[in-house]
Amino acid sequence: MTAAFTDPPKALMTERSLGATPYEVLGVDADASTEELRRAYRRRLRESHPDVGGDPELFHEVQTAWEQVGTPAHRARYDRAHRPGGTSGASGSNWSRPTGPARPPGGGPRATDTSGSSGGGGVYGGSGPVWTAGSSRGSTNVPSRARSHGHPGGWSRERYLTLLREWVGRGVEIGDPYAPDLVARAPREIQHALADALAEERTARTLGDLSSAFTVWNDVATGAGSGGWARDATAPTTDPAKIDHVVLGPTGLWAVQSEDWGAPVTVRRGDLVSTGLATGEHPMAALERRAKVARSWRTRFDALLLVLPDEALADPADWVLVRRRGTPRLAVRARGLARLITAGHPAVARPSEEHMFALRPQLRSAIRFV
Numbered sequence: 001m002t003a004a005f006t007d008p009p010k011a012l013m014t015e016r017s018l019g020a021t022p023y024e025v026l027g028v029d030a031d032a033s034t035e036e037l038r039r040a041y042r043r044r045l046r047e048s049h050p051d052v053g054g055d056p057e058l059f060h061e062v063q064t065a066w067e068q069v070g071t072p073a074h075r076a077r078y079d080r081a082h083r084p085g086g087t088s089g090a091s092g093s094n095w096s097r098p099t100g101p102a103r104p105p106g107g108g109p110r111a112t113d114t115s116g117s118s119g120g121g122g123v124y125g126g127s128g129p130v131w132t133a134g135s136s137r138g139s140t141n142v143p144s145r146a147r148s149h150g151h152p153g154g155w156s157r158e159r160y161l162t163l164l165r166e167w168v169g170r171g172v173e174i175g176d177p178y179a180p181d182l183v184a185r186a187p188r189e190i191q192h193a194l195a196d197a198l199a200e201e202r203t204a205r206t207l208g209d210l211s212s213a214f215t216v217w218n219d220v221a222t223g224a225g226s227g228g229w230a231r232d233a234t235a236p237t238t239d240p241a242k243i244d245h246v247v248l249g250p251t252g253l254w255a256v257q258s259e260d261w262g263a264p265v266t267v268r269r270g271d272l273v274s275t276g277l278a279t280g281e282h283p284m285a286a287l288e289r290r291a292k293v294a295r296s297w298r299t300r301f302d303a304l305l306l307v308l309p310d311e312a313l314a315d316p317a318d319w320v321l322v323r324r325r326g327t328p329r330l331a332v333r334a335r336g337l338a339r340l341i342t343a344g345h346p347a348v349a350r351p352s353e354e355h356m357f358a359l360r361p362q363l364r365s366a367i368r369f370v
Helices: 008-019 022-026 034-048 056-069 072-082 154-168 180-185 188-208 283-297 334-343 353-366
Strands: 147-149 215-221 242-249 252-258 265-268 271-274 303-308 319-323 329-333
Touching: 022 034, 022 056, 034 056, 056 072, 056 353, 147 188, 154 188, 180 188, 188 215, 188 242, 188 252, 188 334, 215 353, 242 283, 242 334, 242 353, 252 283, 271 283, 271 319, 283 303, 283 329, 283 353, 303 334, 329 334
Parallel strands: 147 215, 252 303, 303 329
Antiparallel strands: 215 242, 242 252, 265 271, 319 329
16 A cells, blocks of 8 residues: 555655645644744654655655754744735745755755855855755754665666676686776776766765755656666667756756766857767766656756766866756866855746646656666
8 A cells, every 4th residue: 555545644745735834734723832933843753764664755844944943943944924915935936945054965066056155144045945964053854865775886886897708708716896096997997987986976976965845756767778788788878868967956967977087068059068978978968868767757947957076077167058958068177066056047947836736746656776
């Protein structure tokens, strides 16, 4: 049986709370004392925690509600914005504004605009709020992380091992396939395969440290037989039959690919070029082709994002808009990834809260892994 039948009260409460106030989500009156609010929050966390059979969506809503009214300052701000005649938060959305310092997970520069530069200011980018994980000093907020699925880097490591076996010779025993001297002697294509796997894993760690407002799927299949790419030594290196990471959050639905070509990367004619790429390879165009899998999920991506090592992007900014027409294409240094995803980008339309809640279970049931 599904949770909707085995636990109807929680399922119904999740549906009702979609447009509820944070006080209604926590089950207290709007004039409840600070201690009553704290007790209600802890009780609702215990009731909804997925580890004890609770509803994950309700668990997220409870945390969101606490972020809105859990401290005196945030509660006062919420009450001022939502009193009769007041104005509510970000562009008509009920998504909670972030708490804690306006820095991405990992302690990068303060995220205050969406152009790739940093500077002074508050926790909002030019296109909306910045969605960070963690809590403010002295706050009782429970630090939360993105929900992640899949095995990041798994199939890229399998491809590395496939290429390595082809190079060494089938039947030859390889003691440690990651021994530094072996990797150093391997052809560039094999080194690239391992570098890509490591890049995927680094990106997955960064995405996993986003707030619980985000969901991440890793190693997503883009068609029937997608797993064959890892075991096919002749497959194009930059055109795997998968998307490394699919990210859903308040800033949109992102198709994210991690790459490390071992050479500088520049933008030209709506794509990326590099001496590390083989002749005729167009990585952004290849990602766009794979992103068409979203049609089978009955949706579309809001943006295509290619993550590069910090030193690889020739442009001085932390991210660049490679192409605006159609689905926006962007390239970002690894250090700027969390800021870009949490702040959003002016070229990437933000979905409504209702769309977000409807799309998450839709993707959970539709996405397949390699």
